[in-house]
Amino acid sequence: MSQSPEQWLLEAFTAHARAPEYVDPLSQICHGLVNARRDEQMLPWADKGLALDPLHRSFVHARARALRLQGRHAEAAATWIAHQALPWSPLFCEARIGRDLYLSGETGRAIEYLEAALRDHPADRSRDAQKARKWLAEALLSLGDLRGFIPWLARNHGDSGSYRHAEVPMWSGQRDLRGERVLVTHQMGYGDQFLLFASVRQWLDAGAEIMLTCDHAIHDLVQASLPECTVLGVTRPLTVGAPLPHDALEGVTSFAPTLQATLLHLPLLAADDSPRPQPYFGAFLRAPEAARERARAWSQALRARESGKRLVGLFWDCVQRHSREIGAKERCWAGLRSVPLAQVERLTTDTALTREVHFVSLHHPAAELVHGTPRGALGHYGPGIASFADTAACIEQLDAVVSVDAVAANLSAMLGKPTAVLVNATGEWRWGHTGAGTPWMSEATVLRQAQMGEWHDVISRAIGWLLRR
Template identity: 50%
Template sequence: MTGKVEQFLREALAAHARSPEDLAPLRDICRALIHLKREDELLPWADKALALNPSGTDFVRLRTHALTLLGRHSDAVATWLHYASLPWGAPYYQIKLGHQLVMAGDFERGIPMLTSARQVALAGNEPFASAAEHLLGEALLKTAQTQGFAYWLARNQDDSGSYLPSDIPAWAGQRDLRGKRILVTHQLGYGDQVLLFSCIPHWIAAGATLMISCDPPLHSLLKASLPQCVVVSATRPTQRFAQLPEALVPAVRAFAPDMQISLLHLPILAAERRASPEAYFRAYVSPPSVQGEIAAEWAKGLRLTYPGKALIGLFWDCSQRHYRELGSTMRCWATRRSLPLSAASHLLTEPKVEARAHFVGLHHPSTSALAGTPAGNISQYGPVINDFADTAACIEQLDAVIAVDSVVANLSAMMGKPTAVLTHSSGDWRWGSQGSTTPWMHDVKVLRQRQSGDWSTVVQETIDWLTE
């Protein structure tokens, strides 16, 4: 099928070359790029189409989508403003513009616009009401407002896969959970699970007994870190409101839950108790003892090899950027989060840094080849990283961790390890939106791009952090 679409694209490109004033080949080019999951290449073709047909709302959508994938949120804002007079419909337009304003850092205009869009969409029972609600939630969380979690929960109706077993009642908001047995089902990514499971103590404090599900690579780590819970693993849900996997059903029946919540519900109890997010996500992760002992022996040898030097973990490349089949949204988001290999090499081989520190790569072996190898001053974890229990065991032996926005950054922070997170100009809400700290966690240094795509100042600030 891909070969046929690529042939279709070549024919559309040839047709456009023959008739540059014809809109039909441009539509075909865009259609083919979308089918091939190459939406980040849409921009020049959308621009050509808009030059021919300035009232083409479909091409405005394609232009802003491409700009979003490329991280050019200010340009996306300018595009929505330029085409404001087209027949959009108020809530749809407000959602799109409000979200881009927030991603561009303009919270003063973006949050009220998303608030209005949510109200209008809910009142009109619009199909995108859940999108407005969850985007408002993320905007509030970016500005350290804990009430955002209640809105963020709408991701369960919008863009997140989730489990919703038909034979287990959903939590109805009860706060007194004494004697209640609750099934917590997982969703989202590895880093989200590591972060949000730190909220488990609030549910235990309310009296609940918990069974939690997680992705298989996290299972042994979470089992060691949350001994007060029954921890099981299962495939991650890819659809909304999916039934539990058959393999998980016997364990769930044996646990006999009174109710079920999703991962996104976990921060809700704490949000009611804390207006400020200070220390909202507290460190709780520790590796299984067997992996911990293996890592301790490995670290002894490495410290003998590099006496007097700090051992620093490094994670610089998000592997999703290498897989086109994952789609443009995930691939481009991973690309924007990843530190270029040349920048990583510069950091590691800076003379001031090399004199004080030796680095340990924290990539899984299956992704190391994709990430590449920095120029020098780096070792690999000798016992080998098979799952996140091994990653945590390695991190436990290090003096600090430097990571881009990834599961490793979340893992290091939730272990209480001094962590520097290198983030792009419109980073995730959990890393805050300004300054060099995040209001959500302790011992995390956030080093932000000042200009989209420019890592040079981030690398220099990381050098300063290591040598201060």
């Protein structure tokens, strides 16, 4: 019977305790932590390994990975740079240096570094080259540089699953789409779809008829928001170039597309427009009418009960951080984006604020049961949040939203609601690089950490933002 990851770890720990001067048990501990999805705990073991063998590439990798998962990106970049001379495969080390420089806030340096590395390997199509292009793209996009959308397409061949309908050609950049019937297939997460589907309007204006695929969970919301399009709910693709699912083929065949585009292609159509669209991703979402009716009745009753107060949606925790069933990268990133309950309660219990504001939780009830509920002036959406259509309908009835960097922030901004986005020191490219604005959306105010993990000042600024409104 094969060993469990925990049994493997226990044996490796025991071997290390018996022979701390040997490298192999330390290497086994690092591998065991990866298998147990506890990668962020590798740092002390990688440091012990490097003390014994300073040129051991596996310990370098383990150390840099653990630092990144803990949000210590500058230290991770320094680790890679210090060991850059080791015999890595082409672009392996370069991609990671560029990534960690970008994530540490050295965006200009990261762009210079990644551009130079890719110039040295122009024909490289390896996984590391795809990673380098992805991080170059996101660094450029964080500065509002539209050139970033071109290397971002590398994700169609790398870390993002995608559909390929082999019977029609892929869009190759043509801007006159009159007479074209374009199948746009989805990928990535809900927030990415909410953001990038905003560009569908430009494709419609260029003359195209559009069929969209999207995740089943957001189908009703997307169809209500883009009534000119045919929208299919389809399982999210998990592999590159996957064939369309059988249950989608009948609808696609009936639509008879002449071109295909992926979600990543959508923002490219307007990339050469002058002047640039303002905002580049305009609010377009709209809840289905039945959900809107329920929300209107709920908000009327709540406003009568909380007379004179503004209603503000609140989303504070990324539920993935509580799951050991997903990879350490996703779990740790969710943790770095989430605000601890003690800090959230500074909003919901602030005396001056709660005289003017009544908060409404935007969390699904099952998620809130996992991560807890803050004390104070926080209520819940009466009709119940069972779908994204419900969340959208609730947000439409609010005066503003305060959210961490999560799907709720994307949803709120694309509904056109004033949104304060609480962003950690790294943040996603869509929230920009510095300051309180984003180059991509008009309704988002970015409240950014000065140092990873320090939420106190961010919450103070959120209180000020709400009191000024």
